[in-house]
Amino acid sequence: MSTVALDRAIIERIVRQIVTKQAPAAPAPSEPSSSVDSVQSRLVVSISARHCHLTQEHVEILFGPGHQLTPMKNLYQDGFYAAEETVMIVGPKRRMLPTVRILGPVRNASQVELAFTDSISLGIDAPVRHSGDIRGTPGCVIVGPKGVVELSEGVIRAARHVHMNMKDAEAYGVKPKDFMKLRIEAPQCTVTFEDLLVRADETSKLEVHIDTDEGNACFLDSATKVELLKQDHDCACKKH
Amino acid sequence: MSTVALDRAIIERIVRQIVTKQAPAAPAPSEPSSSVDSVQSRLVVSISARHCHLTQEHVEILFGPGHQLTPMKNLYQDGFYAAEETVMIVGPKRRMLPTVRILGPVRNASQVELAFTDSISLGIDAPVRHSGDIRGTPGCVIVGPKGVVELSEGVIRAARHVHMNMKDAEAYGVKPKDFMKLRIEAPQCTVTFEDLLVRADETSKLEVHIDTDEGNACFLDSATKVELLKQDHDCACKKH
Numbered sequence A, B: 001m002s003t004v005a006l007d008r009a010i011i012e013r014i015v016r017q018i019v020t021k022q023a024p025a026a027p028a029p030s031e032p033s034s035s036v037d038s039v040q041s042r043l044v045v046s047i048s049a050r051h052c053h054l055t056q057e058h059v060e061i062l063f064g065p066g067h068q069l070t071p072m073k074n075l076y077q078d079g080f081y082a083a084e085e086t087v088m089i090v091g092p093k094r095r096m097l098p099t100v101r102i103l104g105p106v107r108n109a110s111q112v113e114l115a116f117t118d119s120i121s122l123g124i125d126a127p128v129r130h131s132g133d134i135r136g137t138p139g140c141v142i143v144g145p146k147g148v149v150e151l152s153e154g155v156i157r158a159a160r161h162v163h164m165n166m167k168d169a170e171a172y173g174v175k176p177k178d179f180m181k182l183r184i185e186a187p188q189c190t191v192t193f194e195d196l197l198v199r200a201d202e203t204s205k206l207e208v209h210i211d212t213d214e215g216n217a218c219f220l221d222s223a224t225k226v227e228l229l230k231q232d233h234d235c236a237c238k239k240h
Helices: A038-039 A056-063 A117-121 A168-171 A212-217 B038-039 B054-062 B115-120 B166-172 B214-217
Strands: A003-007 A014-019 A045-049 A051-053 A071-074 A081-090 A098-105 A111-114 A140-143 A146-153 A153-156 A162-166 A179-185 A190-200 A208-209 A224-228 B003-007 B015-019 B044-048 B050-051 B069-072 B081-091 B096-104 B111-114 B142-145 B148-151 B153-156 B163-167 B179-184 B191-201 B207-211 B225-230
Touching: A003 B166, A038 A168, A045 A212, A051 A081, A056 A081, A056 A140, A056 A146, A098 A117, A111 A117, A111 B148, A117 A153, A117 A212, A153 A208, A162 A168, A168 A190, A190 A212, A208 A212, A212 B115, A212 B214, A224 B153, B038 B166, B044 B214, B050 B081, B054 B081, B054 B142, B054 B148, B096 B115, B115 B214, B153 B207, B163 B166, B166 B191, B191 B214, B207 B214
Parallel strands: A045 A208, A051 A098, A111 A153, A162 A190, B044 B207, B050 B096, B111 B153, B163 B191
Antiparallel strands: A003 B003, A014 A045, A051 A111, A071 A081, A081 A098, A081 A140, A140 A146, A162 A208, A179 A190, A179 A224, A190 B191, B015 B044, B050 B111, B069 B081, B081 B096, B081 B142, B142 B148, B163 B207, B179 B191, B179 B225
16 A cells, blocks of 8 residues: 655645735725625635644543643634644544644534545545534544544534625625535636535624635635635526 | 655546436447537546656666556556556655556656645645646656656646547537536535636547546545536626
8 A cells, every 4th residue: 555755734734815816905894895896805715724623621631631722823713713732633544644733712512624635544434514513424533642532423524615794695695504606716727616605694704615625626826816606696507 | 844644545546537427328439429418428527646657768767678668557548548657756855756657658758747735745836737738847856666767847737628529529619729617516515627628639538637636626426417618608697
């Protein structure tokens, strides 16, 4: 069985972000976001590298009693952060990912989010699921410096989604749980991703999350234009 | 710098193929292919994993004087094959890919085709190019059992493309060097790839080539429908 030492340093960056280049600076918070164009100008597309969310109980098993996650870098969404702490994820055939970042704050259930490439390397057939929807998904072993957690379920490929506030949703003409699509224009690599779940609430910033495989497929770093569209927008053509 | 032993056995398969499931069996060669629908029914989408093409001179340096490539598996296009022989590809920082398959027959110029993930792991900033268009691209070192070749150029990320014969091109209303797009419908992972170069000649079979990153992004193995479309097909909507 051939193996290769794959340096993940470059793709390990937890969140790479591209702000649409065609747009002016984000409007001040007091400005109304009434048109799609003005909303689009604030669109951020982020690549989520593999990571995990943990319960406080699991944090303490892995890092010691009373341990609290240490924020290292704030994520784009307010209140969320990449923690200093990382864990090792071990699959069923003792294949492992040595350094998987924990995102905080802690949650009610632990969950490991992988790209397809990661799930192949771990030997786990992780289903595409939306965050939190882990019933019946495969488990894994999580190894920390002070202990080990055997997760009976919770390993997923995170489904594409877009965060936004209710005003943005109104401007786009969508509701929570609708689907949208994202067109990323890049030299020779233009891609449209469909099936982006709308996760709208009162406070989220407008941000699409795709995984590393998706980011690599469209060569996001070279993107020249990013457009978020309704899944079934007005179009006379039935081929979309 | 964190590294991880990534088992590539599963994604090493040189060509994974999906034949569109919505279609009946391919028509007999004598049938006319006059409509897009009848052409579409023969559409094959293949994932090209990393591989290289070599000159006969380089084959002999790497494998010994007089060596001929040994066909291991025929590719979908007649006359082409994955060879038994593999080489090691070494990047500028002595990072390497230990087992890169050679595709035959030999060519006039040696060339290494990588996915984005591979180019990151090798530390080579490979540009997106169409096969054969290697001027000014980065080089690498190729290591075989009998010798070493230092390639001054030839490392690329292969651009998406579609092979077809001239009758297919006519049915689609495209010419060689036009661009098309491919919509792959898969549960929660539907993707449309634009910028597929048309490579049409008298004899090629209808086949799209995408790389492993692109195949992983759309979860090709789970695809339920595949459609090849003109890049600018009839559509009243200007958003595509």
